[in-house]
Amino acid sequence: MSKSALRLILGDQLSFKNPALREAQAQRDVLLFAEVAEEANHVRHNRHKIALIFSAMRHFAASCQARGQHVIYYRYEQGLGSLEEAVKRALEERETAGLPVVEVVLTKPGEYRLLEQMAAWEARLGVSVRLLEDDRFLASEEDFRDWASGRKQLRMEYFYRDMRRRYSLLVDERGGPEGGKWNYDSENRRGWRSQTAVPERLARTPDAMTREVIREVQSAFPHNPGDLSQFAFAVTAEEAQEQFQWFCENALEHFGTYQDALAEESPWLFHSLVSMYLNIGLLEPLAVCQQVEAVYRAGACSLAAAEGFIRQVLGWREYVRGVYWHAMPAYAEGNTFGAQRPLPAWFWSGDTPMRCLSQALKQTLDLGYAHHIQRLMVIGNFALLAGLQVREVCDWYLAVYVDAFEWVELPNTLGMALHGDNGLMASKPYAASGKYIQRQGNHCANCVYDPKKTTGEGACPYNSLYWRFIDRHQDYLKANARMGLIVGGWQKREAEEREAIVTWAEGVLEQL
Ligand code: FAD
Ligand code: DLZ
Ligand code: SF4
Numbered sequence: 001m002s003k004s005a006l007r008l009i010l011g012d013q014l015s016f017k018n019p020a021l022r023e024a025q026a027q028r029d030v031l032l033f034a035e036v037a038e039e040a041n042h043v044r045h046n047r048h049k050i051a052l053i054f055s056a057m058r059h060f061a062a063s064c065q066a067r068g069q070h071v072i073y074y075r076y077e078q079g080l081g082s083l084e085e086a087v088k089r090a091l092e093e094r095e096t097a098g099l100p101v102v103e104v105v106l107t108k109p110g111e112y113r114l115l116e117q118m119a120a121w122e123a124r125l126g127v128s129v130r131l132l133e134d135d136r137f138l139a140s141e142e143d144f145r146d147w148a149s150g151r152k153q154l155r156m157e158y159f160y161r162d163m164r165r166r167y168s169l170l171v172d173e174r175g176g177p178e179g180g181k182w183n184y185d186s187e188n189r190r191g192w193r194s195q196t197a198v199p200e201r202l203a204r205t206p207d208a209m210t211r212e213v214i215r216e217v218q219s220a221f222p223h224n225p226g227d228l229s230q231f232a233f234a235v236t237a238e239e240a241q242e243q244f245q246w247f248c249e250n251a252l253e254h255f256g257t258y259q260d261a262l263a264e265e266s267p268w269l270f271h272s273l274v275s276m277y278l279n280i281g282l283l284e285p286l287a288v289c290q291q292v293e294a295v296y297r298a299g300a301c302s303l304a305a306a307e308g309f310i311r312q313v314l315g316w317r318e319y320v321r322g323v324y325w326h327a328m329p330a331y332a333e334g335n336t337f338g339a340q341r342p343l344p345a346w347f348w349s350g351d352t353p354m355r356c357l358s359q360a361l362k363q364t365l366d367l368g369y370a371h372h373i374q375r376l377m378v379i380g381n382f383a384l385l386a387g388l389q390v391r392e393v394c395d396w397y398l399a400v401y402v403d404a405f406e407w408v409e410l411p412n413t414l415g416m417a418l419h420g421d422n423g424l425m426a427s428k429p430y431a432a433s434g435k436y437i438q439r440q441g442n443h444c445a446n447c448v449y450d451p452k453k454t455t456g457e458g459a460c461p462y463n464s465l466y467w468r469f470i471d472r473h474q475d476y477l478k479a480n481a482r483m484g485l486i487v488g489g490w491q492k493r494e495a496e497e498r499e500a501i502v503t504w505a506e507g508v509l510e511q512l
Contacts, residue, residue, distance in 0.1 A: 004099055005029045006090055008083065008106040011039065011053040012405055014060040015237070015281030019132040020107045026068040030094065030101070033061045034086030035076040040221070042113070043399035047217050047226030048233065048368030052402050055206075055213040055235040056280055062209075063236075076220060084117065088125060103128040110134070110279075111406040112328045137321055138163065138285055138314060144322030154323065154424060157183065160315030169289050169310055170296070170303070183311065184256065184304035192261035192441045198269055199250045202243060204232045225348065225365040225400060233276065233402065240274070240282035247272040248295050256305035260373050262356065262441025267363040271371045272309065275403035278317070285313050312372075320411040323425055332394075332410060334420035337473055339387040344512045347396055354461060355447035356437050357382055368402035373440065375401075380417025381432055385465035386509060390420045428480050431469055434460035455504040468505035471498060 007020045007029055016022070024031065035054050054076065061073050072090050080086045087104055094101050108131050109115055115131075122129040133140065139147075139159075147162065148154055161182050164171060170178040206214060214228045234240040247255075254270040263269050277283040289310045296306035324331065346352050350362035360374040370379070375397075383393045397413045398404045415425030434451035438444040444451045444460075453459035454467065470477065470490050477483040490498065 003028065004094065004101050006032055006087065006094065006101040006104045008032045008034075008087060008104060009057075009060075009064075010083070010106070010109055011035075011057050012110055012280045013107050013134075014056050015136060015284070017136055017284065018107050018281060019135055020105050021064070023105075024069060026070070030070045030072055030090070030099075031061070031064055032072045032074075032086065032090045033057050034074040034080055034083060036074070036080045036082055036086055037076075038082040040076065043395050044224055045221075046365070046368040046400050046402060047221055047224045047228050048231060049226070049402040049404070050221060050224070051210070051213050051217045051226075051228060051231055052233045052235065052276060052368075053280065054217065055210040056282065058209055058213065059236045060281075076216060082117075083114070084121060084124065087121070091125065091127060101127065103130055105130045105132065107132045107134050110408075112324075112332070113406070116329075136281065136284065137318060138167065139318045139322055141322070141325045144318075144326055148322065148326055153427075154319075155427065156315055156319045159319050159322070160311060163314045163318060164310075167286065167289070167314065169293055169314060170307055178307070179303045184307045185311075187304040188256050188259040188308045189440075190257045190261060191439050192258060192263045192269070194263070194265065194442060196254060196258075198263070198266045201232070201268070201273075202246045204234065204239070204243075206231060207235075210235055226368055227366040230367060234282065237282045240277035243277070244272065244274055244283060244288060244291070247274065248291060248301075252292065252295060252301045252305055252309065254305070256302060256308035259308055260377075260440055262373055262378065262437065262443060264359070264442050264446060267367060267369060268371060273369065275408075278313070279403050279405055279408065285317065289314050317408065320415075320425070321407050323411045323415065324407045327421070327424060331414070331421060331424075332391075334414055334422065335390040336420050336422045336476070337384075337387065337418075339384075339390050339418070339420075341387045341389060341509070341512070343383075343388055343392040343396060353448045354382075355449075356441070356443040359443060364400050368400065370401070375412070376417050376430055377432055377436060377440070380413065381430060382462070382465075384418050384429060384431055385462065385469045386512065387469075390414055390418050393418060423480075428482050429477070431466060432462070433466035434462040437462065454501055459504065461508045464501050464505035464508055467498075467501045471502055 007024050009018060009021060009031055040050055061071050065071050074080050074086050080089065091101055104127055118131065147159060165175065172178050214231055218228055234243050251270040258270050261269060274283055274288065278285055292306050292309045295301050296303060347361060350358050350365055352358050356378045360370050360378045364370045394410060394413045398406060398409050411425050414420040417430060419429040438451040449460040450458045451460045454463040467490065470487060474487045478487045
């Protein structure tokens with residue numbers, strides 16, 4: 001009898017470096033890929049996300065087959081409810097074929113929800129289930145725990161410096177930071193006034209397999225967001241590498257300067273658009289960082305651009321994953337400011353007169369993409385200031401972005417944007433008024449509101465909501481050195497003025 005293992009490959013584990021696949025033996029084992037209802041429907045995913053994952057899964061399964069692996073692939077239309085059901089079906093299939101499986105092997109999933117379910121599989125399925133550590137990340141959970149233990153506060157910057165040294169990225173011959181500074185963030189903040197041409201992105205025509213997926217997703221998910229006529233994502237490792245190469249040659253040079261910019265005319269400006277590929281396994285984090293360092297060493301981009309990119313991937317991306325596994329499951333319950341307002345229905349349409357917000361929401365829903373400052377300082381900032389219910393906001397973020405998996409979405413949304421984790425992730429709440437949005441971009445010039453007005457007809461809603469937030473949470477905010485100064489300034493204003501602003505803000509909220 002064969003001692004075969006069933007190796008389940010999840011939709012965000014599509015890499016030959018996936019540990020569950022690395023040790024597979026073609027003659028003995030069988031790989032399982034399954035498009036299932038629970039993964040596709042536990043939140044109202046953007047159709048771009050479902051299409052990207054299904055198409056990338058099908059392409060990857062085909063390349064595993066081409067390498068001689070035996071593959072079982074269940075398509076969505078076969079009606080399997082969950083990953084557990086898929087494993088059960090595959091075990092039965094193998095049993096019937098006289099090729100019973102002795103164990104199920106898979107790499108640890110990226111969401112606590114699934115990890116919890118999988119803990120019960122062995123008992124429920126009556127077969128040994130072996131979960132492998134996902135070593136496609138640059139810091140293991142244990143590395144992060146060791147780094148975090150004994151620290152009163154977790155700060156990305158110190159984690160990042162250790163990672164730079166560990167992987168020798170942008171490190172000089174004496175082991176110090178290239179150029180003398182670890183961080184060039186202060187050079188990454190230029191506002192957008194259409195001062196530079198934005199390069200056209202690589203056009204990509206979906207192949208026959210992707211076109212078939214698009215048709216299926218369109219018909220199976222008629223009520224989900226996402227305009228699939230604009231689907232242009234890479235679905236294989238080779239295509240993703242081509243996109244990344246394009247970024248290195250055409251956008252990286254300006255990436256640092258305009259990292260925090262907001263532009264009317266482009267959803268992506270000079271951003272890399274690689275998070276989805278890194279997160280599902282089509283690109284590798286160390287390889288992209290090394291490639292960016294090589295561009296800098298060849299003199300084709302500035303140190304600030306290269307450091308800015310490497311900080312995001314080697315620093316933030318690894319740091320948020322560390323925080324997630326370190327702090328779950330309690331982390332998901334965080335709600336520092338007791339935010340309880342329901343998510344406005346227009347978060348699913350983008351229909352709001354606030355120009356910056358409408359544009360960020362519409363492109364998010366249509367394309368499944370918004371860049372970091374749109375996610376943080378436009379949408380997230382609004383949710384923070386308006387006191388939108390934390391869980392609802394997090395579920396929305398998990399649904400609408402193609403790159404959203406809980407290990408990365410939750411710390412960014414609950415922690416960074418909503419400060420729901422009491423400051424574990426970030427040192428202060430990212431709260432800002434319309435003045436910030438005006439400084440960073442050119443939306444305000446096309447808006448019905450005036451960023452210079454706080455109350456009265458035409459006042460920018462971000463302004464009064466900002467001061468209401470400061471007012472309501474002044475005791476909490478005072479404890480933070482940077483926010484304390486702002487609270488002090490607010491408290492020095494005339495009581496009548498403060499009351500008028502807060503009253504105006506309440507009116508804004510009533511109209512949501
Ligand atoms: P670029 O701006 O070109 O950055 C390069 C890469 O750095 C990204 O591809 C990404 O891998 C990494 N990166 C940058 N910032 C972060 C960060 N804060 N956390 C983790 N990785 C980072 N990123 C996700 O991958 N999935 C999410 O679900 C997600 N949700 C977010 C929710 C909120 C509220 C916020 C504020 C940020 C979120 N991010 C998320 C982080 C970041 O916004 C995206 O990674 C980035 O916008 C992806 O676009 P890009 O590839 O063009 O990134
Ligand atoms: C996001 C997603 C979707 C939409 N569909 C599937 C699927 O049908 N099958 C699958 O294996 N994975 C899917 N995924 C990705 C998983 O949800 C992801 O592996 C977990 O959220 C863990 O990160
Ligand atoms: Fe956004 Fe206010 Fe500017 Fe309008 S005026 S675009 S709402 S910041």
